[in-house]
Amino acid sequence: MTVKFDDSPGAATRIDKWLWAARFFKTRSLATEAVDRGRVLCNEARVKPARDVHAGDLLSVDNGSTRWEVRVKAIADVRGPATLAQTLYEETEGSRLRRAEENERRHLFQEPAAQMHGRPTKRDRRRLGNLGGE
Template identity: 60%
Template structure:
């Protein structure tokens, strides 16, 4: 198998929960191939360099394998190889999130008037 759509590969490599989320990300320009926007039907090849923003994290990966089936996470991990710069950047962001927590993460559901006041006071 050497010809697979990028949205299907992103789903199989477990960057997105559903294929439709992967398609939307490609359409919105959050997935780039060598720095350029692509369409969801674009075929992915081995050694393609992808920049992927899945909302929570940003990844830079090299395609190491092709698959159209979503399998276990260890199997999905063999489909790509993350660049060293990407690993260092993600670890730095993780450390930053540990040191500074977002003020709204402790609020569950819709914030009350008191919660809104505390949020605005924290952002000043």
Template identity: 55%
Template sequence: MDRMRLDKWLWAARFFKTRSLATHEVDAGRVLVGGQPVKPAREIAVDDLIEVRRAGSPPVRVRVRALSLVRGPAPKAALLYEETPDSVAAREQAAEMRRLAPEPARDFEEGRPTKRDRRQMDRWRGR
């Protein structure tokens, strides 16, 4: 086997939980092969460069190392691809930025206003 469908490979490599999810993401343009948007039936081969974009995280760029028609355990699925060094660096930088980001809940020192507090605010505003 020297070529296979993109959506099947994404499912076998565990990028998506189901093949229909993989198909949907490829159709939405969130998966690129060689920097170009493609269709789910696009055939890929070893050494193709695939970019998977997900919301809230940097794109994952991988080079296809092997093809598999079956979805196996995660350690075996990880052998199907090799993440590029720039993708690893971007992912680590994003993780560091999330770690250093301030906690959003710390902006609230006393929590939400109570019913009594709201009535006082209404009186101050002249309502």
């Protein structure tokens, strides 16, 4: 399958199509829903799914687990391989640092209930209650 990218200044496609083609969302309907809910901002403004995205636009994308700030480099309205999808955008340095910090925080976080195996005993429940301030 050959995927054509258009990086000319006048190129445009719907933002939900572009988010799906750039692999921020697994399906186009998930991308449309995220745009509708305001989880995707284009140049710091809420947009509708039918809004055209152009090369040079700054997008803030939150898919629920991760948040990116990317600058659009090229336009595609068909989904291709992940290696080619990564060439559609360039992540900002601040976004890259925030994602690395968040990843490190998740890695170091220890779930309080991880030490317990199976159903908690009465003693374990009391300890959990004390942690919550009860």
